[in-house]
Amino acid sequence: MKKYILPSATILALALGVSSCEKDKKKEESGTYTVPSTYEFENIDYSGQTARLGMLAEMSSYLKSANASGVIIDENRALAMYENGPDANFTGSFDASKQLKSKTISTEQGLMSSLITNLGTISSVTSDAADGTAGRIKNNAKTKEYLLNDNGIELAQVIEKGLMGSCFYYQATSVYFGASKMDVDNETIEAGKGTKMQHHWDEAFGYFGVPLDFPLNNSGVFFWGKYTNSRDGVLDCNSKIMNAFIQGRAAIGAKNISDRDAAIATIRSEWEKVSAASAIHYLNSALASFTSDRGVVHHALSEAIAFTYSLKFNVEKSASLSEIDDYLITLAGSSDISKMNLYKITKENVERVKENMSNKYGFTAIADTL
Numbered sequence: 001m002k003k004y005i006l007p008s009a010t011i012l013a014l015a016l017g018v019s020s021c022e023k024d025k026k027k028e029e030s031g032t033y034t035v036p037s038t039y040e041f042e043n044i045d046y047s048g049q050t051a052r053l054g055m056l057a058e059m060s061s062y063l064k065s066a067n068a069s070g071v072i073i074d075e076n077r078a079l080a081m082y083e084n085g086p087d088a089n090f091t092g093s094f095d096a097s098k099q100l101k102s103k104t105i106s107t108e109q110g111l112m113s114s115l116i117t118n119l120g121t122i123s124s125v126t127s128d129a130a131d132g133t134a135g136r137i138k139n140n141a142k143t144k145e146y147l148l149n150d151n152g153i154e155l156a157q158v159i160e161k162g163l164m165g166s167c168f169y170y171q172a173t174s175v176y177f178g179a180s181k182m183d184v185d186n187e188t189i190e191a192g193k194g195t196k197m198q199h200h201w202d203e204a205f206g207y208f209g210v211p212l213d214f215p216l217n218n219s220g221v222f223f224w225g226k227y228t229n230s231r232d233g234v235l236d237c238n239s240k241i242m243n244a245f246i247q248g249r250a251a252i253g254a255k256n257i258s259d260r261d262a263a264i265a266t267i268r269s270e271w272e273k274v275s276a277a278s279a280i281h282y283l284n285s286a287l288a289s290f291t292s293d294r295g296v297v298h299h300a301l302s303e304a305i306a307f308t309y310s311l312k313f314n315v316e317k318s319a320s321l322s323e324i325d326d327y328l329i330t331l332a333g334s335s336d337i338s339k340m341n342l343y344k345i346t347k348e349n350v351e352r353v354k355e356n357m358s359n360k361y362g363f364t365a366i367a368d369t370l
Helices: 008-016 020-026 047-067 075-083 106-122 155-176 196-206 224-235 237-253 257-288 294-313 321-332 347-361
Strands: 002-005 032-035 135-138 145-148
Touching (some): 047 106, 047 145, 047 155, 047 196, 075 106, 135 294, 145 155, 145 294, 155 294, 196 237, 257 347, 294 321, 294 347, 321 347
Antiparallel strands (some): 135 145
């Protein structure tokens, strides 16, 4: 346990009453509060987020099963899994009111549904993947097989990572950390959930996909938690993000809004870096196999595209939408996933995107190690 103490100058300003506005704000803040070492607080509930992580895990497993020759996906079932409809046939038990689609940013729901439908359609093909022809391709070692659309995109990867961005990342960084969820009641405690502000913070945490004692315990991490842990050796991101989640929750309990907002800024920034670094990681993988293993190249670039696409959904993103679109256009010929073509890529363009992203996110010195 550690104590967090406001600077003495801040406390002095409170005492002197520098302005009525500042006094009103500071009345809501506590000078000293305890920040625990793990995310263990009273009245925590993010069961809805846990359910959606479980839904995406099951849906992704089902979609990826079509990588194997002879496995045909029922597109109606796949769409039902996205919507948590009656035909989803989940093995887990999920509340009917919870679903992935309704929490996906509205502008991308149609795209995700169409990609799922397309994957179901192409899963029945028996041909080898080629430019203009959907099919399967193996890596050189013949240990992995990937189902690609007619433009060489591994849709299962784009759907999974795309929903990590347009649903989980979007909800946490832009919705639950936004004014409509943070500028709410922080007085009335509901048993099991805390105040509205505390509950909304917990829901944002739920989308991160880690245990309460992460990173000391990194078993059972899901989605963003998994990729954060994978990038930690280079970015040192595990503790930065987790500590900010813990401190922000403690600050809300102490009614210290300034510290809460500082934690939000840290989480948004560090989480964004995880997505950008993961994109560069897969660009590195594609470059390493560019002339030797086309199966690996298509798989890696599909992941790189999805992590780059995900950068769009942080309201405080470092790169503009036009910059992110430029990365995608340079890489795959279009910012529209349905129009991208990985058969047209060049090694020079992959290297250019890697350089541009590394410069933008401050990874120039570490890009080759990601």
